[in-house]
Amino acid sequence: KAGVTQTPRYLIKTRGQQVTLSCSPISGHRSVSWYQQTPGQGLQFLFEYFSETQRNKGNFPGRFSGRQFSNSRSEMNVSTLELGDSALYLCASSPLKDGSGQSPLHFGNGTRLTVT
Amino acid sequence: AQSVTQPDIHITVSEGASLELRCNYSYGATPYLFWYVQSPGQGLQLLLKYFSGDTLVQGIKGFEAEFKRSQSSFNLRKPSVHWSDAAEYFCAVAIITSGTYKYIFGTGTRLKVLA
Numbered sequence: 291k292a293g294v295t296q297t298p299r300y301l302i303k304t305r306g307q308q309v310t311l312s313c314s315p316i317s318g319h320r321s322v323s324w325y326q327q328t329p330g331q332g333l334q335f336l337f338e339y340f341s342e343t344q345r346n347k348g349n350f351p352g353r354f355s356g357r358q359f360s361n362s363r364s365e366m367n368v369s370t371l372e373l374g375d376s377a378l379y380l381c382a383s384s385p386l387k388d389g390s391g392q393s394p395l396h397f398g399n400g401t402r403l404t405v406t
Numbered sequence: 407a408q409s410v411t412q413p414d415i416h417i418t419v420s421e422g423a424s425l426e427l428r429c430n431y432s433y434g435a436t437p438y439l440f441w442y443v444q445s446p447g448q449g450l451q452l453l454l455k456y457f458s459g460d461t462l463v464q465g466i467k468g469f470e471a472e473f474k475r476s477q478s479s480f481n482l483r484k485p486s487v488h489w490s491d492a493a494e495y496f497c498a499v500a501i502i503t504s505g506t507y508k509y510i511f512g513t514g515t516r517l518k519v520l521a
Contacts, residue, residue, distance in 0.1 A: 345506050399448055
């Protein structure tokens with residue numbers, strides 16, 4: 291089974307621009323979560339989608355948004371980029387159906403975003 | 407507020423030495439507990455998990471972790487470290503919020519292994 295695929299692996303953008311990151315979950319996984327990873331901050335939860343619905347959201351400004359398609363693929367968008375948005379963005383999928391916390395997350399290798 | 411604390415940002419051990427990485431959580435009940443490992447340029451890989459039952463759980467790559475309810479801890483251990491274990495390790499909990507589960511991660515412990 292193919293793992294979680296994130297594209298692109300690297301992105302360089304300028305302040306004020308917007309960016310879209312893509313995530314393809316493991317086949318059969320319907321839950322997709324996004325995390326921002328920065329040195330010293332660990333992983334900060336952005337949002338989680340299940341069956342095209344946002345089920346949970348972290349404490350990020352409205353510039354961060356996401357969506358999930360009917361095939362479970364997900365995208366996240368960041369508008370009006372700021373220098374502080376530079377980070378590794380990780381996507382994780384899970385097979386869970388009913389929101390059980392017993393299904394571990396399966397992570398992609400991330401998209402490294404650099405904002406200059 | 408719910409949180410996960412990994413008090414050691416960096417740990418250095420010699421190859422062949424034993425290892426213990428600390429993790430404490432703050433939550434009103436017993437959460438589901440996980441340890442993940444991240445190698446450079448990679449995503450996170452699950453090492454082991456605890457849901458209930460035996461408080462000593464075995465994982466991949468020779469790792470084990472012990473859940474101690476009284477200390478709200480879930481420390482990761484390995485009897486003999488290999489150079490390939492150099493990586494960053496994250497402790498995480500899954501807690502229920504608004505009717506669904508949410509994962510909270512610690513800030514990570516970076517392990518360096520000396521030859």
